[in-house]
Amino acid sequence: MLRLGSLIRNPQTRKGVTLLPPRCFHVSATGPETQFLETSSLGKTRQIAYQKIDGIRTPGIIYIPGFMSHKAATKASMLHSFCQKYGFPYVRYDPSGLGETKGVNITETTLTLWLEDATQVLSHLTDGPQLIVASSMGCWISSLIAKTHPEKFNSLLLLAPAINFGRKYMQVLLSQLPPELKKKFEKDEVVKLFSPDYGEFPLRKSMFEDMKKRELSMEAGSIPIQCPTRIIHGVKDKDVPYKESLQVLGALQTNDVQLLYVKHGGHQLSDSASLEIICDTILKLTAPNSQTQ
Template structure:
């Protein structure tokens, strides 16, 4: 089935226009929020359409949005919080692939909407990746916010992402590892053992760190041959099974 283009809306914030998708929940059902990863858009994501279809089948709500171009994790987290405050009501279940896991943790730990969040599902979580990327920038440009770093990427049509160093520097205010957190909901992490973008060891370390800073259980499901995207039918079946457990 997938998401109908008629569900796409726009939200203007200053000079930015953000696109979001909303489907209202049935009575007593939560809204599943899909938080895309870096340089990812909801309407182009098979996982997003899959999660939307699951929400519809369970009479749950759905909310997803695209991050503004050229911002930072600090800005994208702020945008997400404002969108959820403005356009959703009731309990929320956050589903965050890659960078979306990082933003989900920030929303659950440091945002006004945290009281409405029931659970987090992180898929190939790329938490604090900007700090790792900063170490790949040529040393002489690491403190130059105007420098544009061309990071090689198999996901970009041109072969690289053009990343302003200010994106990496501004994201430092949002680093999770080593920072105080107040996570009060269960966290479910799904990670591919063949993930070459975010090594599975990072997911193990994140689980350990969250267990030290959370009053709820942290789960980690490792998929033996899974890559970073976890977009195969069998991967999405794992995602669905966890979301269904949360909804039941």
């Protein structure tokens, strides 16, 4: 669909955040134009790339991606088609250093910056409480946002939650790095790694040191999430052991929480069967009279 209005509208400013006109547009029935949310926070000015569609149903849906993921990933793209089909407003975005977002290099980004990105998008691009769909590290980010913006949570869907993963990941990384790369890492120099599942990505020690500052208590009832919550985790997850989701379940304050294990599923939950389960869970969460709290 050609949306001419988006090509000529003036930038809007809301609370110091500028909504920039789209850089480009797409003549497509399914692909919305990429737009940019300009923000200055944590000492960095950046333009957060996002795609947004309108809908008549409530709540709106926002996708918070995992580590090194972005708005073009499989689940984010699938949710766009799903929301178009069922009439939900939907927002997906590129965290700083990834995708089309400008202003921060990938080697400069941190969990704190990604947390700020998600908070800015949730605060300025959505109306009212949202169904927040979070994947992997996005579940950690969502749990942190719940402390400061509980009013934005209508319901929550956690996919393979990777909360507090940084410390353990760094230990594994250090045990596997050859001596020359380990020295670079300890000096906070960039170390480029390659994973068959995720491709090449650069890491530096300061990224993990920042994660330590954001670790959450996993004691029972310590995460202040009050909304209905569903957790989906693949039993074949090689990155985050599926039994860790039992601890997440206990740490959430809400009693309206359910955990679903998918026997065939891996960490990404991007196969067709897992995607179908995700869609079915969203429909149940958003069905009239479905929420008990």
